[in-house]
Amino acid sequence: MILYGLKNCDTCRKALKQLPDARLVDVRGEGVPTEVLTEALAQFGDKLVNTRSTTWRGLSEEERAGAPLNLLQQHPALMKRPLIQTVDGLFLGWDKATQAALLPV
Incomplete structure (x- = not known):
C-alpha cells in the first residue's frame, strides 16, 4: 500500500498511524508517477485538485x-x-468511507 501525500500533513499522518503497512511517498520530494496521476484523475476528476489549498x-487565473x-x-x-x-x-x-474500506473491523 502506497500513501501519496506530504510528511507534514496532519491528515496524512493520521492515515499513516492507522495504516502501519503503508509507505509514505512525499509528493514534494518524490512526486506521483504520471500513470498513477492519470488513473486518479480518471477516477476522481476535479476532486483530485485541492482548490482550498494555499498553493491554489x-x-x-491563467495557471x-x-x-x-x-x-x-x-x-x-495541489x-x-x-x-x-x-x-x-x-x-x-x-474520510469515513476510505477508513471503512481500508481498516480492519
Missing part, C-alpha cells in the same frame, strides 16, 4: 485554467491528500 490561492494533470505535476502540493494506492485500486482522502 497563490496561482494566477488555474491549465490542465489538471499539468498543474499537479508542476505543483504536487493534490488532495492522501491518495492511497492499494492492490484493489485508489482511494482519495481519509
